[in-house]
Amino acid sequence: MDQFDIVLALARTAASGDSERARHQIQRLVQALEKSAPDQADRLGRLLTREAKRQEVAPMALEQMRATAAPSPILPGEKLGRATPLPHDRETATPLARIVFPEDNAGLVPVLAPVLADALDDLVGEWGRTEELAALGVQPNMRCLLYGKPGVGKTMVARYIGAKLGLPIVEARLDGLVSSFLGTTARNIGALFDFADRYRCILFLDEFDAIAKARDDSQEVGEIKRVVNALLQCLDARGRRGFTLAATNHEHLLDPAVWRRFEGRIEILPPDAEARHSLLSRFLQPLVLGDAEMKMLVWMTEGMSGADLETLISGGKRFLVMQEAGGSNGSRRRGLLAALRRQAMLSGQLFGEERRRLLLGTNDDLAAELVTEAGLTQREAGLLVGMSQSTISRRRRNVANNDEGRASGG
Ligand SMILES: Nc1ncnc2c1ncn2[C@@H]1O[C@H](COP(=O)(O)OP(=O)(O)OP(=O)(O)O)[C@@H](O)[C@H]1O
Numbered sequence: 001m002d003q004f005d006i007v008l009a010l011a012r013t014a015a016s017g018d019s020e021r022a023r024h025q026i027q028r029l030v031q032a033l034e035k036s037a038p039d040q041a042d043r044l045g046r047l048l049t050r051e052a053k054r055q056e057v058a059p060m061a062l063e064q065m066r067a068t069a070a071p072s073p074i075l076p077g078e079k080l081g082r083a084t085p086l087p088h089d090r091e092t093a094t095p096l097a098r099i100v101f102p103e104d105n106a107g108l109v110p111v112l113a114p115v116l117a118d119a120l121d122d123l124v125g126e127w128g129r130t131e132e133l134a135a136l137g138v139q140p141n142m143r144c145l146l147y148g149k150p151g152v153g154k155t156m157v158a159r160y161i162g163a164k165l166g167l168p169i170v171e172a173r174l175d176g177l178v179s180s181f182l183g184t185t186a187r188n189i190g191a192l193f194d195f196a197d198r199y200r201c202i203l204f205l206d207e208f209d210a211i212a213k214a215r216d217d218s219q220e221v222g223e224i225k226r227v228v229n230a231l232l233q234c235l236d237a238r239g240r241r242g243f244t245l246a247a248t249n250h251e252h253l254l255d256p257a258v259w260r261r262f263e264g265r266i267e268i269l270p271p272d273a274e275a276r277h278s279l280l281s282r283f284l285q286p287l288v289l290g291d292a293e294m295k296m297l298v299w300m301t302e303g304m305s306g307a308d309l310e311t312l313i314s315g316g317k318r319f320l321v322m323q324e325a326g327g328s329n330g331s332r333r334r335g336l337l338a339a340l341r342r343q344a345m346l347s348g349q350l351f352g353e354e355r356r357r358l359l360l361g362t363n364d365d366l367a368a369e370l371v372t373e374a375g376l377t378q379r380e381a382g383l384l385v386g387m388s389q390s391t392i393s394r395r396r397r398n399v400a401n402n403d404e405g406r407a408s409g410g
């Protein structure tokens with residue numbers, strides 16, 4: 001059986017419980033069957049779509065994003081397949097792009113604030129209705145820049161958009177694109193755009209500032225100018241032929257002319273408290289924490305990006321396993337605080353400075369802050385830091401009395 005290798009890979013991933021990769025193998029099987037057994041390929045394909053729709057994904061704002069299924073846009077160009085040869089850098093033979101197929105990201109849903117989710121929905125909606133818009137004489141926004149701090153999910157959002165529109169993403173690979181040979185970077189950019197223009201796809205220029213730095217950057221004037229000019233020309237020539245997404249952490253470094261080329265500019269903000277709650281619950285799986293523990297975590301992680309939260313929780317899980325391996329029988333609740341303290345020591349700058357100081361300070365101070373700032377009850381704070389409610393209450397009274405005494409004493 002020709003497809004036996006795929007079936008074997010599918011069986012292996014299914015047996016390991018990795019449903020994401022199993023889906024990918026099914027997709028491969030669909031492609032392999034397309035010619036020889038189109039009926040079977042079709043049935044398998046429908047099964048995949050049905051399952052993807054049924055999949056239970058993240059809570060809150062995301063509901064809105066999934067509710068509106070985007071129609072697949074009608075774009076000119078050839079179909080990109082897994083066997084399509086990629087463009088390469090001529091000197092080093094490094095590929096200039098990698099292709100991310102929509103089925104590779106079928107279950108991927110970023111957690112975003114509702115207003116942002118709405119804005120993205122609009123963009124995806126527009127991109128899915130190019131024909132209808134054209135009939136009315138309007139063009140959709142074909143170029144969109146995603147910007148925001150590191151780790152807030154820009155790359156994830158780009159892949160999510162591709163998956164939602166059912167379009168492959170041509171992701172520029174900077175290691176291949178940017179060359180130390182004079183003039184080569186500009187030529188590579190040209191080759192990348194030629195490739196993207198030829199196929200039905202989204203071109204995604206990730207870490208965009210590396211190729212779009214301001215032309216007046218004093219260090220590498222000549223080459224940078226050449227690169228930015230090539231980029232501007234390519235962006236203009238690509239025009240309405242396909243969608244272009246770019247992402248950067250350094251929007252202020254972009255050349256103003258490049259910035260202007262992007263009609264859509266979406267800032268991805270760090271997650272607010274509600275989004276942090278969702279992200280933490282997602283990363284904690286299969287662990288489930290109680291209300292008080294979640295309240296403390298959400299408050300402690302103010303200012304962190306989604307990627308930071310993932311790092312924190314992975315570290316916490318490692319800590320938990322090590323504790324269990326060491327035979328410690330400390331209580332689960334105190335374990336959370338111990339895990340946070342360990343992460344505050346091990347991962348520099350993960351916590352904001354003030355929260356870090358508090359975590360590494362005394363239990364008294366921490367309990368007091370959890371009550372006054374994080375909104376925990378005295379009982380909850382007591383359980384988390386290992387103090388009795390009456391102790392917390394007494395100390396808070398003492399502090400209040402002292403403050404009053406100082407105020408009245410002048
Ligand atoms: N909004 C989010 N929703 C869900 N997961 C997120 C989110 N933001 C970050 N993550 C997690 O962090 C990881 C890194 O995110 P991603 O690479 O998309 O961030 P980025 O903004 O592109 O970062 P960088 O600026 O470093 O390129 C993701 O794979 C995901 O696990």
Ligand SMILES: [Mg+2]
Pocket residue numbers: 154155156206207247
């Ligand atoms: Mg990124």
